[in-house]
Amino acid sequence: MSEPNPGPAQGPGSGPAPAPTAAAAKAGGGRGRRNRAPRGGIRDREGLAGWLFVSPVLVVLGLFLVVPILMALWVSLSDWNGQGSPFSSGVHFVGAQNYSPLLTKSGLTQSDFMTSLRNNGYYVLFVVPLQTALALGLALLVNGRRLKGKGFFRTAYYFPSVTSSVAISVVFLFIFSSSGVVNSLLAKVGVDGPAWFADPRGVIHLALGAFGINNDAPPSALADTTIGGLSLWDWISGPSVAMCAIIVLVVWTTAGTFMLMFLAALQDIPLEVEEAAEIDGTGRWQRFRHVTLPMLKPTLFLVLTLGLIGTWQVFDQIYVMTRGGPAKTTMTPAFLSYQSSFINNEWGQGSAIAFILFAIIVAMTLLQRFVLRDKDEAKAKAATRRAAKAARSGSGPTTGAA
Amino acid sequence: MSTHHKNADAADAGTTHRADSRTRHGSRLTRVLGYTALVAIALLYIYPFLIQLATSFKTDADATSHPLSLWPQHFTTAAFSRLADADYPRWFANSVVVSLFVTAGRVFFDSLAGYALARLRFPGRGTLFAAVIAVMAVPGVVLLIPKFLVLNQLGMYDSYSGMIVPLLANAAGVFIMKQFFESIPVSVEEAARIDGASTFRIFWSVVLPMARPALITLTILSFQGSWNELPHFIVSRQSPDLNTLTTGVASLVSGQLGLGNQYPIKLAATLLMTIPVALVFFAFQRHFVRGGTAGATKG
Missing domain, CATH: 1.10.3720.10 (MetI-like)
Incomplete structure (x- = not known):
């Protein structure tokens, strides 16, 4: 979603055929500069054509992206109940009244919202590292120079990324059903599999259960301290068994897309660099750690942020597979906002949740911008310093000669 | 792209010649391990789709009792005709x-x-x-x-x-x-x-x-x-x-x-x-x- 800054390098054509594209771009840029010569009458016609050309996109994006956001902002601050137009005279401005039950006023609304944040938080915590690691691992495996069947493996790993999330979700409902594929496999090694999508137990709670700490007798220090309408004991539940199945599904599906990004970056590493390291006799792991990984850093950042932004938006899988259940343990803010509005007709509340989610995602994007810009700026500063130094030492004799 | 790869292979062959037999054994082992991982993961990626295909032609009872099998016991297109009627x-x-x-x-x-x-x-x-x-x-x-x-x-x-x-x-x-x-x-x-x-x-x-x-x-x-x-x-x-x-x-x-x-x-x-x-x-x-x-x- 936040492709633009590192985007151009990742854009279309950068992977398979970088050389000709780059050359063409250079040629185009050069000519563009020449074009800047004034041209009189043609200018106006071009200006008109320009606006005409962008107008359809402008209308669609404006009407169904910008206007909706403003309208939803109004609804989130109003008491509209879904009847009639939100701009009719019966609808009133209520200030932050839709936000406070979610954030500050204790009650069911708050504990539901906090539960959804907890669930999504664990989901992010598990999905982002797992999918990034799997994608990187797959890219490294598939990138082997003399690998046979490269195309086949790439296709196999990437295919789930292009298929419908609904279709994949239904297939996984079957795979993780109580008498399904996973449980049959587990039965073969003598393990009694759980009833995946009906099991609300958190995995950290389950792990603690092994030490005799469980839901029947949670430590009072945890059970009695409440933050945001949830007890500490509830906060530390970990993702539920049902959520784990969704985590597996999502990691499995998205790793292929990110694998392609890593692959494009791996192919941009000059061969000489790796060869030099190889001739120096560095081991495989050291080569990866000190040569490959540093060069993959920008892509790694990109994949992590795209993951961070994407995982806060999980909706399709929840809608198809669990609708927030069992016991609200797969409820996420995105699904809660849908449910509050479309099912419960609490439109102000649903919109408020959507805007809080928006804020979370914007914060993630800004965090990434900050981390990336910090590096670029430092690099740019170093470059200017170097240039200035070079200019100073170079200008000495010149001024002397003059 | 293809010349790039030819170069890569040539360079690779060169280094293998220079390398001693110990590393060559090592690289053969890692290559076998690499292929094993690739194939195992490919199975994980393809199997769900095969299950999807096979189960579509099963009866309800067959799907529930033999979820793993890739071959329907009683081959039926009942699911498809029901979909067509719906x-x-x-x-x-x-x-x-x-x-x-x-x-x-x-x-x-x-x-x-x-x-x-x-x-x-x-x-x-x-x-x-x-x-x-x-x-x-x-x-x-x-x-x-x-x-x-x-x-x-x-x-x-x-x-x-x-x-x-x-x-x-x-x-x-x-x-x-x-x-x-x-x-x-x-x-x-x-x-x-x-x-x-x-x-x-x-x-x-x-x-x-x-x-x-x-x-x-x-x-x-x-x-x-x-x-x-x-x-x-x-x-x-x-x-x-x-x-x-x-x-x-x-x-x-x-x-x-x-x-x-x-x-x-x-x-x-x-x-x-x-x-x-x-x-x-x-x-x-x-x-x-x-x-x-x-x-x-x-x-």
């Missing part, structure tokens, strides 16, 4: 109609805008491009309620127009086309301009034919995106007649079928909806891969 054909037709309109619209409008942003000089161009970038960063999921509000206000809710028009253009597509148009030389256009051709004429008959690779990429991404789209069709319609495959199949899962798991019919429904995208994928794989990173953004 609303499934209608969902399929709706998906086809919506996807075709959305794909055509995106390809045409996105390339028009991409061309203008790449080539035409007009006041406000820089601001517009910045706006397109900003729009790409808006998370789609927070637009669920807002989109419904506007469609409702405009009287487009629960209609084909409400399902199609909001998807007719997307920022990511504009971005892809702009990038591409910037990469092709201007000389031909200039020649046409000197001949007195209008801007649209130049765009239509000179530039677009040169943009074939990017157009194919955008066509595929648009088709795949609209075929697989779920949230927009949840919030833009409610009538069962307007169900697309995504919303229709989702409703199958949430208890439309009545009692029992009935996995064969559910999986048959997902199998049929996967086929069109799969065909496009295998036919135009390279374009998928090329657009993969840019296409990761929904929008």
Whole structure:
């Protein structure tokens, strides 16, 4: 979603055929500069054509992206109940009244919202590292120079990324059903599999259960301290068994897309660099750690942020597979906002949740911008310093000669 | 690309000669391990699709008692004939109609805008491009309620127009086309301009034919995106007649079928909806891969 800054390098054509594209771009840029010569009458016609050309996109994006956001902002601050137009005279401005039950006023609304944040938080915590690691691992495996069947493996790993999330979700409902594929496999090694999508137990709670700490007798220090309408004991539940199945599904599906990004970056590493390291006799792991990984850093950042932004938006899988259940343990803010509005007709509340989610995602994007810009700026500063130094030492004799 | 690889192989052979036998054994072992991992993971990726295929032809009882087997005990097409008798054909037709309109619209409008942003000089161009970038960063999921509000206000809710028009253009597509148009030389256009051709004429008959690779990429991404789209069709319609495959199949899962798991019919429904995208994928794989990173953004 936040492709633009590192985007151009990742854009279309950068992977398979970088050389000709780059050359063409250079040629185009050069000519563009020449074009800047004034041209009189043609200018106006071009200006008109320009606006005409962008107008359809402008209308669609404006009407169904910008206007909706403003309208939803109004609804989130109003008491509209879904009847009639939100701009009719019966609808009133209520200030932050839709936000406070979610954030500050204790009650069911708050504990539901906090539960959804907890669930999504664990989901992010598990999905982002797992999918990034799997994608990187797959890219490294598939990138082997003399690998046979490269195309086949790439296709196999990437295919789930292009298929419908609904279709994949239904297939996984079957795979993780109580008498399904996973449980049959587990039965073969003598393990009694759980009833995946009906099991609300958190995995950290389950792990603690092994030490005799469980839901029947949670430590009072945890059970009695409440933050945001949830007890500490509830906060530390970990993702539920049902959520784990969704985590597996999502990691499995998205790793292929990110694998392609890593692959494009791996192919941009000059061969000489790796060869030099190889001739120096560095081991495989050291080569990866000190040569490959540093060069993959920008892509790694990109994949992590795209993951961070994407995982806060999980909706399709929840809608198809669990609708927030069992016991609200797969409820996420995105699904809660849908449910509050479309099912419960609490439109102000649903919109408020959507805007809080928006804020979370914007914060993630800004965090990434900050981390990336910090590096670029430092690099740019170093470059200017170097240039200035070079200019100073170079200008000495010149001024002397003059 | 191919010369690159030849070089790689040659260089590789060189280093192997120099390497002593110990590392050669080591590399053979790692190669075997590598292949084992590749094949094992490939199985993990392919098996679910095989299960999907096999279960579609099973009976309900067979699917429940032998979930692992890739061969139906009693081969039956009952699931498919039940789907044919139900609303499934209608969902399929709706998906086809919506996807075709959305794909055509995106390809045409996105390339028009991409061309203008790449080539035409007009006041406000820089601001517009910045706006397109900003729009790409808006998370789609927070637009669920807002989109419904506007469609409702405009009287487009629960209609084909409400399902199609909001998807007719997307920022990511504009971005892809702009990038591409910037990469092709201007000389031909200039020649046409000197001949007195209008801007649209130049765009239509000179530039677009040169943009074939990017157009194919955008066509595929648009088709795949609209075929697989779920949230927009949840919030833009409610009538069962307007169900697309995504919303229709989702409703199958949430208890439309009545009692029992009935996995064969559910999986048959997902199998049929996967086929069109799969065909496009295998036919135009390279374009998928090329657009993969840019296409990761929904929008």
